[in-house]
Amino acid sequence: MGQVASPDGVLASRHSARSVWTGRPACRKILDPFRSAAPARKPSSAESIVSSLGLKLHRALRLRCPRCGAPGMWVSWLKMAPRCASCGLAFDRGEPDHWLGAFAINWVAGEGIAAVVAIVVLAVWWPNVVPGMLVGIALALLMPLLFFPFSRTIWLAFDLHFRPVEPGDGSTSPPARDA
DSSP states (O other), X not given: OOEEEOTTSOEEEHHHHHHHHHSSOSOOOOOOTTXXXXXXXXXXXXXXXXXXXXXXXXXXXXXXXXXXOOSOOBSSSSOBOSBOTTTOOBSSOSOTXXXXXXXXXXXHHHHHHHHHHHHXXXXXXXXXXXXXXXXXXXXXXXXXXXXXXXXXXXXXXXXXXXXXXXXXXXXXXXXXXXO
C-alpha cells in the first residue's frame, strides 16, 4: 500500500515517488518569510520580565510574584513580604493609597460570592430563611479573609501590567539592611 509505480515502472515508496517523478526532493521545508534565518537570541533580563496580563493574573492566582512567577510573596496568610526574593520587585509601589484597588477587588469578589451562595441556599431551603441568613453572614465574614492574599496579588498584577515598574518604585535597588 505504501508503494507507488513511477513512470518508468519502478516501484518506490510513496514519499520517494515524488522525487522520482519530478526530480525534486519529496520533503521540503517551507520557509517562513517573517522569520529571519539568524538563530534566535536569548532575551535580556529586562525583556524576559515583560509578560502578558493573562500570565500575570495566572501567577497572581497561584500567589506568586506577578512579574517573575517566583513563590514566596507571602510570609503568612495576612502578611506580604516587602519585595520579591527572585526579581526584587517592591510589592508596595510607594503610594499611600496603592492597595485601594486590592480592597475593592476583595470586597466585590468576597461579598459577591457570599451573596450568590446565600441566595442559592435561600432558594433551596425556602420558606425557611434561617439557613440562608446563617450561610450569608458566615460567608460575609469569612470570604474577605480567605480572599485577602488573592486580591492583593491580583491587584499587583493589574497594577504592574498597566503601570510598569518605574525607578521610584524601588524595584531595582537592593533591600535596605538594618545596621
